[in-house]
Amino acid sequence: MGSESNMKMLAKETAIYGLSSIIGKFLNWLLVPLYTYVLAQQSDYGIVTNLYAWTALLLVILTYGMETGFFRFANKEGEDPAAVYTTALTSLFTTSLLFALLCVVFRIPIAAVMGYTGHEEFIALLAVVVAMDAFASIPFAYLRYKKRPVRFAALKLLFVVLNIVLNIFFLVVCPKLQHWGIIASWYDPGYGVGYVFVANIIATGIQTLCLLPDIVAEKFSFSMPLLRRMLRYSLPLLVLGVCGIMNQTLDRILFPFFYQGDDAQTQLGIYGACFKVAMVMMMFTQAFRYAYEPFVFAKHKDRQSVEAYADAMKYYIIFSYLIMLGMVFYLDLLKFIIAPAYWQGLIIVPIVLWTYIFQGIYFNLSFWYKLTDRTSYGAWFSLIGVVITFVLQAVFVPRTGYIASAASSTVCYFVIMLLSYFIGQKYLAIPYDLKRIGGYTVLTLCLSGIYYAVRSMTEGIAVPMIAGTLLLAVYIVVLVRHDFPLSGLPVAGKYFQKKK
Numbered sequence: 001m002g003s004e005s006n007m008k009m010l011a012k013e014t015a016i017y018g019l020s021s022i023i024g025k026f027l028n029w030l031l032v033p034l035y036t037y038v039l040a041q042q043s044d045y046g047i048v049t050n051l052y053a054w055t056a057l058l059l060v061i062l063t064y065g066m067e068t069g070f071f072r073f074a075n076k077e078g079e080d081p082a083a084v085y086t087t088a089l090t091s092l093f094t095t096s097l098l099f100a101l102l103c104v105v106f107r108i109p110i111a112a113v114m115g116y117t118g119h120e121e122f123i124a125l126l127a128v129v130v131a132m133d134a135f136a137s138i139p140f141a142y143l144r145y146k147k148r149p150v151r152f153a154a155l156k157l158l159f160v161v162l163n164i165v166l167n168i169f170f171l172v173v174c175p176k177l178q179h180w181g182i183i184a185s186w187y188d189p190g191y192g193v194g195y196v197f198v199a200n201i202i203a204t205g206i207q208t209l210c211l212l213p214d215i216v217a218e219k220f221s222f223s224m225p226l227l228r229r230m231l232r233y234s235l236p237l238l239v240l241g242v243c244g245i246m247n248q249t250l251d252r253i254l255f256p257f258f259y260q261g262d263d264a265q266t267q268l269g270i271y272g273a274c275f276k277v278a279m280v281m282m283m284f285t286q287a288f289r290y291a292y293e294p295f296v297f298a299k300h301k302d303r304q305s306v307e308a309y310a311d312a313m314k315y316y317i318i319f320s321y322l323i324m325l326g327m328v329f330y331l332d333l334l335k336f337i338i339a340p341a342y343w344q345g346l347i348i349v350p351i352v353l354w355t356y357i358f359q360g361i362y363f364n365l366s367f368w369y370k371l372t373d374r375t376s377y378g379a380w381f382s383l384i385g386v387v388i389t390f391v392l393q394a395v396f397v398p399r400t401g402y403i404a405s406a407a408s409s410t411v412c413y414f415v416i417m418l419l420s421y422f423i424g425q426k427y428l429a430i431p432y433d434l435k436r437i438g439g440y441t442v443l444t445l446c447l448s449g450i451y452y453a454v455r456s457m458t459e460g461i462a463v464p465m466i467a468g469t470l471l472l473a474v475y476i477v478v479l480v481r482h483d484f485p486l487s488g489l490p491v492a493g494k495y496f497q498k499k500k
Contacts, residue, residue: 016152019153020152020153020156021286024157024160025286027160027161027164028160028163029276029279030164031167032276032277032337032338034172035048035171035196035273036273036338036339036341036342037338037339038171039171039192040192042266042267042273042342043263043266043268044193044265044269045193046265046267046268046269046270046272047116047119047122047193047265047269048269048272049252049272049275050114050252050253050256050265050268051122051197053253054114054126054249054253055126055129055130055133056249057242057246057249058130059130059134060238060242060244060245061238061242062092062095062130062131063134063241064095064231064235065234065235065236065237065238065241066088066092066137066138067137067141068234068237069088069230069233069234069237070088070138070141070142071141072230072233073229073233075145079226081145082221083221083223084226084230085138085142086218086220086221087221087222087223087226088227088230089135089138089139089215090222090227091231092134092138096130096131096134099130099131099134100128100131103123103128104124104128107120107121107123107124108120110123111123115256115264119194121194125197125198125200125201126197126200128201129197129201129204132204132207132208135208136207136208136211139211139214139215140152140155140156142214143155155210158207159203159206159207162202162206163199163200163203166198166199166203167196167199170196170198170199171196174189174195236379240375240378240382243379243382243385246386247382247385247386247409247412247413248409250389250390251393251409252272252275252405254390254397255268255271255397255405256268258393258394258397259398259401260398261401267401267402269342270341270342270345270402271402271406273338273342273345274338274345274346274348274352275348276338277334277335277338277346277349278348278352278353278355278356279356280323280327281320281323281324281327281352281353285316285360306428306429306431307431309364309367310430310431310433312364313361313365313430313432313437314433314483316360316361316364317361317437317440317441318437318483318484320357321440321443321444321475322472322476322479324353324354324444325444325448325468325472325475326472327349328349328350328448328451328468329451329464329465329468329469330468331346331349333465347403348402348403348405350448351403352406352409352410355410355413358410358413358414362381362416362417362420365420365421365424366378366420368424368427368430369420369427372427374427377423381416382416384419385413385416386412388408388411388415389408389409389412392407392408392411393405393408396408436482436483443475444475447471447474450467451464451467451471
């Protein structure tokens with residue numbers, strides 16, 4: 001009974017963490033239409049795209065694997081969890097504070113190097129935000145360790161909601177009330193995109209204040225020998241983390257340096273907005289994996305069985321293709337998510353969709369080196385990906401602009417996906433259904449080809465959308481008949497059971 005109770009608790013916590021993550025990402029994604037429709041120029045969104053790519057990278061560097069180190073040592077026999085927590089907290093507080101102070105003091109030369117002369121405060125604001133986020137990673141890890149998923153999810157969603165509300169206030173409400181009372185005394189209508197970062201620092205600050213009870217929950221105890229052991233464990237993870245996040249953000253970080261035109265921020269804004277349109281794919285696939293993978297593994301008595309992993313991979317790929325086809329065929333409707341000024345960049349959406357598919361497959365494959373304790377392979381794969389992305393960006397971005405940025409990410413994940421598969425099969429052979437996966441790949445490419453052929457021969461969106469609907473129906477029919485009968489649907493499947 002104890003084991004069953006633990007499994008139920010684990011399932012409940014996973015549900016809370018999973019749903020809060022998906023909901024949080026979706027709500028945060030809703031800022032994309034707000035920015036593209038409200039910000040004065042595409043270059044403003046280019047600034048947001050570039051600086052938030054930097055913050056993602058810096059956040060990984062500033063946490064330097066200590067979140068994982070905290071879990072490792074807090075659960076290690078012979079270690080005092082309270083001492084582990086406060087030692088990690090002290091370490092992150094010191095490095096985060098030092099980083100923030102250095103960035104604030106040297107904001108002018110940093111802004112000059114990054115191309116933000118005249119907007120040095122952007123550097124200072126985001127430095128403080130990243131520092132607070134890095135420090136908060138340990139209290140959030142502490143909440144997970146203490147099995148408090150509701151508080152964890154509530155605080156994460158609090159930030160997202162606050163950030164959205166504040167963005168709406170600064171970018172929509174204030175311009176309409178800029179001549180009214182108190183608002184007129186401080187609001188600057190020309191500051192524009194700067195209020196995006198102001199909203200972020202306020203929301204992050206409030207979240208950090210809400211974490212104070214958890215920050216001081218344990219009696220302070222700092223141990224330098226313990227910190228050294230934690231750093232020896234955590235710092236190697238930094239290499240893997242930095243390379244991994246660089247594969248996801250390097251295109252937006254490097255673009256202003258490699259692009260030859262004077263409108264680099266404008267082009268980056270267009271690229272960033274259209275890239276976000278494709279992020280719907282990631283959210284849908286995450287929702288699918290959360291909803292269906294437990295049913296896949298439940299079909300196998302041994303959750304570590306290679307057949308279970310093979311089935312999970314097959315269904316992930318099949319449904320990724322379905323989502324991709326739906327987005328491509330209905331892109332003429334989805335494009336209204338962003339303002340018309342950004343539509344010229346929609347050509348990258350199918351490319352980015354393939355990037356997300358390859359990225360998802362790579363992450364699904366990655367368990368082999370974790371199970372066999374060969375995590376160094378993960379670091380090498382990520383490093384190879386960084387090199388590929390950098391070289392392709394340097395060579396092709398000056399010639400083809402953001403199309404090269406999108407393609408470099410696709411090539412990066414395609415290559416490391418293949419490397420992970422072929423090397424992984426030597427150490428942990430998984431019987432992936434390559435024949436069925438290959439069949440769906442060919443079907444997806446053929447249906448896409450037919451759709452683009454119809455689109456090229458017609459004007460307007462009516463005929464292509466009708467064709468896309470019919471082609472999508474073909475894919476769904478094949479899926480239901482061969483691999484996913486409606487009776488197998490979670491929850492709703494009981495309504496499709498054949499009567500005996």
